[in-house]
Amino acid sequence: MSAVPAPAADAPKSAHTAADYKSDYKPIWCPGCGDYSVLSSFTKAFAILDLAPERIAVVSGIGCSSRIPAYTSCYGFHGVHGRSLAAATGLKLARPDLTVVVASGDGDGYSIGGNHFLHACRRNADLTYVVMDNHVYGMTKGQPSPTTEPDWDSKLSPGGTGLRSFNPLVIALAAGANFVARAFAGDPNGTAEIIAEAIRTPGFSFVEVMSPCVTFRPEQREWKHHVRPSPVPATDDAAKAARRLMTDDGFNIGVLYKGDRPPYQPPMGKGRKTPADLERGFAI
Amino acid sequence: MTSKQGHPGRASVSVAITGSGGAGVMTAGNMLLEAAAKAGWYGLMVRSSGPQIRGGEAAALLRLATHPVDSLDDVCDVLVAVDWQNIHRFADEIPLGAASVIVGDPDQGDPPEVYLASGARYGKLAMKATAKSIPGSWPNMVALGVAAGLVGVPLEAVKGVVASSLKKSDALAASITAVEAGMKAAAEFGDGTRLAPPPAKHDGHWLLTGNQAAGFGAIRAGVRFVAAYPITPATELLEYMAPALTQVGGVLVQAEDELASINMIIGASYGGVPALTATAGPGLSLMVEALGLAVAAEVPIVVVDVMRGGPSTGIPAKSEQSDLSLALHGLHGDAPRIVLAPNSIADCVTTTQWAVHLAEQMQVPAIVLSDQFFGQARAVVERPADAPYAAKRATVGANAQGYKRYALTDTGISPMSIPGTPGVTYTADGLEHNERGIPSSGATDHRKQLAKRERKLAQGDYARHWADLEGEGEIAVITFGSSTGPVREALARAKGDGVSARLVSLRLLAPAQPERLAAALAGVKRVLVVEQNHGGQLARYLRSDFEIPGEVRSFRQPGPLPIRPAALHREIVEWSRA
Numbered sequence: 001m002s003a004v005p006a007p008a009a010d011a012p013k014s015a016h017t018a019a020d021y022k023s024d025y026k027p028i029w030c031p032g033c034g035d036y037s038v039l040s041s042f043t044k045a046f047a048i049l050d051l052a053p054e055r056i057a058v059v060s061g062i063g064c065s066s067r068i069p070a071y072t073s074c075y076g077f078h079g080v081h082g083r084s085l086a087a088a089t090g091l092k093l094a095r096p097d098l099t100v101v102v103a104s105g106d107g108d109g110y111s112i113g114g115n116h117f118l119h120a121c122r123r124n125a126d127l128t129y130v131v132m133d134n135h136v137y138g139m140t141k142g143q144p145s146p147t148t149e150p151d152w153d154s155k156l157s158p159g160g161t162g163l164r165s166f167n168p169l170v171i172a173l174a175a176g177a178n179f180v181a182r183a184f185a186g187d188p189n190g191t192a193e194i195i196a197e198a199i200r201t202p203g204f205s206f207v208e209v210m211s212p213c214v215t216f217r218p219e220q221r222e223w224k225h226h227v228r229p230s231p232v233p234a235t236d237d238a239a240k241a242a243r244r245l246m247t248d249d250g251f252n253i254g255v256l257y258k259g260d261r262p263p264y265q266p267p268m269g270k271g272r273k274t275p276a277d278l279e280r281g282f283a284i
Numbered sequence: 285m286t287s288k289q290g291h292p293g294r295a296s297v298s299v300a301i302t303g304s305g306g307a308g309v310m311t312a313g314n315m316l317l318e319a320a321a322k323a324g325w326y327g328l329m330v331r332s333s334g335p336q337i338r339g340g341e342a343a344a345l346l347r348l349a350t351h352p353v354d355s356l357d358d359v360c361d362v363l364v365a366v367d368w369q370n371i372h373r374f375a376d377e378i379p380l381g382a383a384s385v386i387v388g389d390p391d392q393g394d395p396p397e398v399y400l401a402s403g404a405r406y407g408k409l410a411m412k413a414t415a416k417s418i419p420g421s422w423p424n425m426v427a428l429g430v431a432a433g434l435v436g437v438p439l440e441a442v443k444g445v446v447a448s449s450l451k452k453s454d455a456l457a458a459s460i461t462a463v464e465a466g467m468k469a470a471a472e473f474g475d476g477t478r479l480a481p482p483p484a485k486h487d488g489h490w491l492l493t494g495n496q497a498a499g500f501g502a503i504r505a506g507v508r509f510v511a512a513y514p515i516t517p518a519t520e521l522l523e524y525m526a527p528a529l530t531q532v533g534g535v536l537v538q539a540e541d542e543l544a545s546i547n548m549i550i551g552a553s554y555g556g557v558p559a560l561t562a563t564a565g566p567g568l569s570l571m572v573e574a575l576g577l578a579v580a581a582e583v584p585i586v587v588v589d590v591m592r593g594g595p596s597t598g599i600p601a602k603s604e605q606s607d608l609s610l611a612l613h614g615l616h617g618d619a620p621r622i623v624l625a626p627n628s629i630a631d632c633v634t635t636t637q638w639a640v641h642l643a644e645q646m647q648v649p650a651i652v653l654s655d656q657f658f659g660q661a662r663a664v665v666e667r668p669a670d671a672p673y674a675a676k677r678a679t680v681g682a683n684a685q686g687y688k689r690y691a692l693t694d695t696g697i698s699p700m701s702i703p704g705t706p707g708v709t710y711t712a713d714g715l716e717h718n719e720r721g722i723p724s725s726g727a728t729d730h731r732k733q734l735a736k737r738e739r740k741l742a743q744g745d746y747a748r749h750w751a752d753l754e755g756e757g758e759i760a761v762i763t764f765g766s767s768t769g770p771v772r773e774a775l776a777r778a779k780g781d782g783v784s785a786r787l788v789s790l791r792l793l794a795p796a797q798p799e800r801l802a803a804a805l806a807g808v809k810r811v812l813v814v815e816q817n818h819g820g821q822l823a824r825y826l827r828s829d830f831e832i833p834g835e836v837r838s839f840r841q842p843g844p845l846p847i848r849p850a851a852l853h854r855e856i857v858e859w860s861r862a
Contacts (some may be wrong), residue, residue: 025722054706059551069711070722075703076711077554078723079547080577086544090551090559091703093537094509098555098703119540268508271533275504278528282490282500284321284664 014050018043021053023073030138034185034211034220035065038132041183041209042072042101044192049099049199056099059088061113064139065105065132065211082112085120085129092125096265099199100126106133110146110168117168121175121204126263128198128205131168132185134213134220142216169208173242173257178203180241180257181234185211186224190253197255203263223251230254293480296349297435298357300378301427303366305339308424313344314662315449316431319441320348321491321664324482328353328629328663332377333601334370341370343378348435350480352665354628355769358850360384361477362434363399364427365392366411372396376845380404385473387430389413389423407473414465420458429466436478439467488667490630494658495521495562497632497668498588499528502560504633505640506675507586508534509559511548513541516600517656518562518590525562542567546574546587553583554712556702558644558675562588565607566597568651572614575649579619579737581712582690582700584643584650584677588636591655591765593843602844603656605765606817611651612794612825618734620741622650623794627752627768629658630665634673635791638749641673646697646740653793655816657766657846683707688719692732696739741795750792753804757784759860760805762832763814764790764822767847771814774852783860790822796829809834810859814852818842 021043029035046056056074060066062081069076075098079087084102092100109117109131120129135152137143143156147168151160172180179201183191191209198205210227212220230252235241241257299316303309310331317329327348334340345360347353359381365371365388380386380402388395390408400406409430411423425446432442442463450456492500499521502510510529512522526536534557539545542563549559563571568589578585591607593599611623622642626635636652643650680687680699689710691698698719701708715723716730724730752768755775763771768789775785788804805811811832813823823838839855841847 052706054704054709057555057703058711070713073709075701075709076713077551077581078711078713078715079550079581080573080714083543083547083574086539086547087551087554089537089544090509090511090548090553091555092551093535093548094552094557094559095555095703115540116544119544266535266537267530268535269533271529271531273531275500275532278500278503278531282492282496282667284318284489284491 014047016047016050018047021046021072021074023071025070027071028067029064030215032214033064034134034213035068035132037185037188038065038130038191038209038211039068039071041188041191041195042068044188045195045199048192048196051099056101057091058101058103059091060084060103061108063105063108063137065103066108068103082108083116084108085113085116085127088127089120089123089125092127093266094268096268101199102127102129104129104131106131106135106145106147107137110166114146118171118175121172121177121206123264124176124178124204124261126202126265128195128207130195130207130209132209132211133168134211134217136213136216138213138216167245169245169256170242172206173238173245176261177206178259178261179205179255181207181255182253183207183209184223184227184253185209186227187253194255201258203259203261226251227253230256234258236260293436293478295351295480296347296353296357297362297477297479298360299346299348299362299364299431299435300343300360301364301431302341302343302371302374303424304341304369305336307342307366308422309342309344309366309427312424312428312431313346315428315442315445316437317346317662317664318445318491319432320435320437321489322444323438323441324486325350325479326352326489326664328661330356330657330661332374334373341373343374345377348479350482353769355773356846356848358848362431363387364431365389365395366423366427367392368396372398375399383476385434385477387473405473409469415462418458418461418465420455421462422459425459425462426466429463430470432463433467433470434473434477439464489664490667491662491664493520493660493662494629494632494654495590495660496524497629498562498626498636498652498654499525501633501636502586502640503528503532505637505673506558507560507640508532509549509552509557510534510536510561511539511545511552512536512561512563513539513545513567515564515567517592517659518564518588521562521588521590521659542570543574546571546585549585550574550578550583553585554703558584558640560586560588560640562590564590564592565594565610568607568610575621576615576617576619577714578649579615579621580714580716582647582737583712584647586636586639586643586650586652588652588654590659591653599844601656603766603846604817604843605653605655605767605815606821606842607653608793608817608821608825611653620648620738621794622648622741623653624650624791625653625765625793626658627765627789627791629661629663630668632658633668634671637671637673640675642744644675644677646743647677647700648740653765655766680705680708689721690717690719690733690736692719692736695743696736697743746792746797750790750797750800751804752787752789752791754787755785757786758807758809759785759812759856760788760808761785761812761814761856762788762790762822762826764793767814767816770847770849770852773849774856777849777853778856781857783857785856798830801830805833811836812839812856812859813837814839814847816841816843816847
């Protein structure tokens with residue numbers, strides 16, 4: 001397993017800085033996009049954990065947030081829409097020695113990729129899943145996502161979808177995620193700490209980052225006035241965490257649930273037989 | 285036993301053992317196949333059953349022979365029915381002739397008219413009462429004995445198989461007594477259905493299904509990661525691979541759906557581990573999106589499609605070669621991929637092994653078109669020759685200066701960087717990209733990367749296995765996959781009539797090899813294209829991507845019934861004389 005140990009109090013300073021994890025490729029995001037901050041939180045988290053860039057794989061699907069892998073100096077995988085968790089699961093199970101971080105958005109992760117989200121929580125492979133949630137499809141220029149408010153008006157759904165927005169954190173808990181946190185892009189250092197803790201925690205870690213879309217949801221600039229550190233520490237009681245999440249106003253920031261379910265990792269590389277041994281099974 | 289006097293024995297005998305659910309006809313069929321295999325014969329067995337999940341009528345359809353067989357015959361020579369409950373439903377699958385023998389239990393009623401109408405001889409054997417008179421035995425063991433007796437499989441061979449599958453000695457003794465009673469009764473039904481002796485030398489035969497063969501071939505080539513979703517008729521391939529992979533240090537993961545399974549194997553292969561999934565048509569339809577990703581991001585993967593009747597849910601447990609067009613054309617964009625089809629049960633080993641080799645060598649997805657007939661048939665085959673095909677991928681070492689993942693090399697193949705290797709990180713991307721892998725929508729990058737991905741496929745060493753070419757003459761039959769068996773048999777019979785023709789069984793379906801096919805067809809005046817589907821998918825492909833000389837006819841028959849040699853034989857002979 002690649003469980004990354006927590007640093008000791010007297011641990012030497014990281015040999016890496018955030019800059020070591022940045023590529024020279026310029027992001028395509030709009031000025032002011034929350035995803036710039038999340039990118040910086042990724043690189044800061046990697047520096048906190050002092051991981052070599054080539055030991056990290058950043059996997060994504062399609063959407064604004066999913067452009068992150070190429071902006072890092074790590075190994076990256078920019079796959080198809082909604083399937084990032086599947087690709088990341090295959091990579092992690094085949095290569096348990098790597099640290100695998102998955103970047104997604106609310107459309108990619110909760111709509112087209114919704115089924116994979118449920119089963120990744122349930123499977124509990126040692127992945128860290130960071131979803132940049134801005135309640136809108138940005139890359140396709142402003143359509144409602146599963147977390148969009150029911151009355152949000154758009155060209156595709158005039159007058160709003162009329163559909164209740166869904167609560168990914170509660171769903172993650174119900175489906176079995178081992179670590180659940182909410183972060184805010186406006187606090188890149190706090191988000192970096194949460195991502196670092198998510199990576200350190202074995203099993204499936206889910207970090208929902210509120211990442212404002214200044215172009216299609218400019219009212220989200222106000223989020224910075226509403227967020228607050230969670231008034232209670234993380235719990236290891238999933239029922240208690242779910243009750244808190246279903247009754248809070250969506251602006252409590254921090255680690256909300258941390259369990260100790262052992263990660264799913266089949267014994268890759270353990271068998272010692274050869275194909276010639278298997279062949280004997282067919283002999284008459 | 286009757287004497288063999290005056291009867292040289294037959295080269296091939298087909299047997300059906302039928303009964304209602306729980307009658308144990310599959311057990312009896314498998315034991316007969318194994319006993320014949322032990323005694324040195326070749327053969328195969330396919331299973332047919334009603335739509336019920338458990339129970340319901342069942343038929344074990346066997347063909348035993350003195351030579352390797354890869355198809356069912358025209359006529360079933362022996363039908364042993366433990367009972368007749370709903371057995372009329374198998375009438376299309378169990379064609380009887382005037383020389384066939386029916387053995388039925390008179391206490392279970394008379395055979396259905398549809399079977400008697402063939403003129404087959406009906407012999408009565410009270411299997412249930414016989415079993416009842418032998419405490420601890422079952423009617424299916426009497427059926428096994430009568431079938432073995434009619435075919436001429438020796439008692440000793442049957443005893444050996446029964447002994448190896450029954451642990452308790454009293455049950456074993458009772459079963460053997462029942463087998464002996466069946467064999468004794470068989471003597472009364474004549475010796476017209478007896479097999480000729482097996483070949484003197486019969487070392488090294490294998491007994492396996494096409495699904496096991498494909499799974500084994502993949503492991504032999506180096507596949508160590510499989511993710512898959514259960515689907516008929518590919519599930520047994522996965523059930524074979526799950527424990528086998530663990531034994532050789534790999535893993536099989538059950539995914540939440542086919543979208544996940546193919547993306548998982550792409551992730552694993554990106555991580556440097558040769559990876560495969562297996563599915564059937566409905567799953568392949570879902571995988572089309574990610575196949576395009578594997579093309580664009582140049583990640584090697586293998587998808588085994590065990591074809592079944594389509595479209596949509598279609599006919600899940602019956603064979604059809606109707607996914608060819610999907611495999612050849614079913615991706616958006618210009619997306620070169622490899623499509624292969626094994627043409628015998630034994631060849632499922634070699635062709636899947638070759639698919640892994642080609643996919644890894646050229647960093648492309650390879651689709652292997654097996655089918656339900658191959659996948660679920662259990663056959664006695666010659667051990668497939670060792671093939672020099674292993675997963676061997678071009679990779680880059682640490683800190684290579686100026687590394688470009690998608691470099692425009694002469695061959696089109698650019699070394700992959702495997703995660704963990706320092707100094708050569710990159711992002712694999714389904715977006716069009718430049719040589720470094722950075723997304724690009726520029727015309728030049730697009731043209732160059734398209735040409736590179738197309739160029740790669742020209743590097744394959746296809747010469748040895750692209751097709752099986754047999755025979756000569758001015759008529760050629762072009763086919764692929766499981767249609768090859770009946771074609772080969774029809775051509776052998778035509779030769780007996782003085783009609784010689786060529787066989788072209790295409791193993792490499794994409795990339796198309798028009799020059800090679802043109803050379804194989806030099807001098808040919810008539811071409812018959814044979815395939816098991818309704819639309820003539822192979823015939824259309826040959827028209828669009830190849831130059832076919834002379835007159836072309838399409839022989840096509842959809843599932844669920846197999847293409848049988850007689851119809852092809854007639855077609856070839858009549859056309860040759862037209």
